[in-house]
Amino acid sequence: MGFLNVLHIKLRQQTVVKLQACIRLLKKLEDICLSSPLQPAQSNLYEGKVILAPMVKLGRLPMRLLALKYGADLVYTDEIFSQQLKHCTRTKDDRLGLVNFTCGDFHLFQTCAAERKKVILQMGTNDPDEALEAAKLVQNDVLGIDVNFGCPTPNAELSQTGAFLLNRPDLVVQILRKLVNNLSVPVTCKIRVLPDIKETLELVRRIESTGVSALGVHGRLRVERRNVAVRVNEIKAITEAVSIPVIANGGSLEYINTFDDIIHFREKTNSLSVMVAQSAIKNTSVFRKNGVLPIHKVIQDYVTLAMQYEYSLICLTHELQEIIARNFKPKYIPPTYENLHRCETYAELRCCRYSKLLQLDEITPKPILEEQKPVDENYIAMNLPFKRGNYTIKSNSPKSILMTWAMQNKQPNPKFEIIRHNMIGRYTCKIHFDGKIYHAVTSQRDKRLAEHASCVVCLRHLGLPDGKKSQEDSSYPHESLGNYRRAEM
Structure with a gap:
């Protein structure tokens, strides 16, 4: 009886292994056969392009418009979570020419006609239905939707989004197929490479089978940051494994300082397009074919665009601090954000102690509109x-x-x-x-x-005194901004 029991157990184990193999095969067949996108993949939109990559808290309206001004073909938003986006209210600001998606009392996403056919909204999500609900809200105001499977930050780990979904390929496929089959705009995604190149290639083939129009690849592992060399060979292997356009990312540290460097990185990775992040923060004119501009000129153009659309000064000063940190020696950089954040109007920003360093005093202030x-x-x-x-x-x-x-x-x-x-x-x-x-x-x-x-x-x-020091009478006419209902972000 003992021998028969052992034999029975071994037979059961072999049967389980075979069943598991059959299940894996069926999933692969499902990926290949059941994918039927509502619209054919518009891959040509992502061929031969230089692109502003999605950047946390930096890929907002002024940065995107500046990149387009200097020659970027496409621009990505910073990551917006579907859980927040689905609760947004869409409003139009005819005076500024903006479309605002407002969640609570701040603008989660702003866009305008100048970028309407060139902006891709990047979404963070781990729920197919929630992703579709959020994407439908914005699909008429963007060129495409990108799903973020590449973010390695602690917030992504906490919410189980971004690169932390790469070890759940079934969910990745479900999210992408749900969007591709139900949206009228192209769907793409951005990933990081996995430790095992075979697993990476298997993943990208499954992603391709969902009908996405392109695939962004950051050539680093989830645990690696920009001080680690980009994995050019892995990106090249991916481009050979799939037929859709691959957008290479991660080359700023080693390769990209000018537009010609972007083209060189594209050739080195054998990709069809390149997206740039860190080099674009340092100097957004990296997209100019005629060479980069001096940083003070770039900052002037940046602030001018922000003023034109009455962009949140709080967000602007944070973004300026990031640009300053990449361009000036530490002795010129404020020890904290406080120096720039004390500026509460654009007039104060133009007159702050760093205005000469940034040459902000040369910017013409925007007149008050009727x-x-x-x-x-x-x-x-x-x-x-x-x-x-x-x-x-x-x-x-x-x-x-x-x-x-x-x-x-x-x-x-x-x-x-x-x-x-x-x-x-x-x-x-x-x-x-x-x-x-x-x-x-x-x-x-x-x-x-x-x-x-x-x-x-x-x-x-x-017309009453307001208690201001050295002010005998503060009953002077105020300069009202009228129905100024734009909440600061």
Whole structure:
């Protein structure tokens, strides 16, 4: 009986192994036979292109427009998670020519006519249905949708997105097939290479079978960063294994400083296109065929575009800091973000202590447009940078002045509505008082300062002193921005 039991167990084990092999074969057949995209893959859109790669917190509107101005063929957004995108509201800003996808009180994605046929939205997701819901919301405003399977950051690990999905190829295939079969725009994805080249080639063949139009390949492992040499041979092997365009990425550190270097990297990897990230941050004019421009000229063009579309100054100063860090020696770089982040208006940015270094003082400020005049008489807003040092907060603060005036004139107490801008961790405040709404739209670092700033708006509108030091009477006409409802990102 013992011998028969052992034989029975071995037979069962062999049967299980054969069944597992059959299941793997069926999955491969499913990938090949059941893929039926709604639209044929538009691979020619991604052939022979130089592309601005997706970059965390940097691939936003001004950077994308600047890359296009200098010669990039296509531009990718920074990664936007489907979980957030599906809750966005689409609105149009006719005055600035923008389409905004707003989530809560900040713009998750902004685009305009200048990039409409050249921008690809990169999405982070791990749910096919959620990805489709989010992609359908934006597909009419972008050239294509890209799914991020290449991000190696801790946030990607926490949410199990990006490169942490590469060890779940079945889910990768499900997400891509769901999008390809149900969207009217091209679908692509971006990956990193796996430790085993055979596993990498098997993965990219399965990805190709879903009907995607192109494949972006960052030539590094998930655990590797840009200080590690890019794996050119792995990218080249992938280009030989698939028939769709391969977009090579990861060559900035070693290969790319000029446009000619981009072409050289494309030839070295045998890819059809190249996407550039780090070299584009250092100097976005890397896309110019006639050579790169001086960095101060690039920064001037960058800030000018940001001013044109009234881009969030908080985000702009962060992006400028990244550019500065890659171009100037440490002794010229502010030790923290505070020096640039103290600038709360574009006028202050042009006059800050680093304006000469960046030559920002040469930028012509954007004039106030006629459309910015008040439309709703009951909504009074000012772009007011509130400086705490200009007021005596403890004894004669704007809030105490307003509350005292309301009590003396038998008016109901003002009601304060605090607005938190989650993306930047700052606050603004709206005051509901005497049938009107008073709003200081410049964000403050805490709730109390936001309340004081809006009190100043209210006091100035009422023609009352606002408690500013060395100011006998602050009852001067304010420069209202009218229905200025653009929340700072």
